[in-house]
Amino acid sequence: MRPALLPGDWLLVRRGARVQPGDLVVARLPGDPAQLIVKRARWHGAEGWWLESDNQRAAGRRDSWDFGPVADIVGTVVLRYWPLLRRAR
Structure with missing residues (x-):
């Protein structure tokens, strides 16, 4: 499967949002x-x-x-966007 994100992508994250299977999430790395x-x-x-x-x-x-299951989910990704410089290329 192709990655949903590329280096340099920016994300809008809804903190504390309810997570559903299949969502892209931001979490704290265990350890x-x-x-x-x-x-x-x-x-x-x-x-x-x-x-x-x-x-x-x-x-x-x-x-x-x-690292196993992760309990510390920060939020869900609601939007991915690109920096203006990357768009212009």
């Missing part, structure tokens, strides 16, 4: 809560959301296959 990650929510269990990368073959990808 390093200062770092935010953007992943696709797959399912919710007792310990939190199972989050996956859209491109499972991407080099350096990290998701719930590596």
Whole structure:
């Protein structure tokens, strides 16, 4: 599957929004809560959301296959947009 996001994309995030399976979400990286990650929510269990990368073959990808379910969801992505310089190209 192609990634939904490309380097340099900007996101509008609704903080605290209710998460549904299939949503793109922003979450705190387990073990390093200062770092935010953007992943696709797959399912919710007792310990939190199972989050996956859209491109499972991407080099350096990290998701719930590596760190398990994530409880600290910041919000859901409601809009992706591009910087003006990227649009002009």
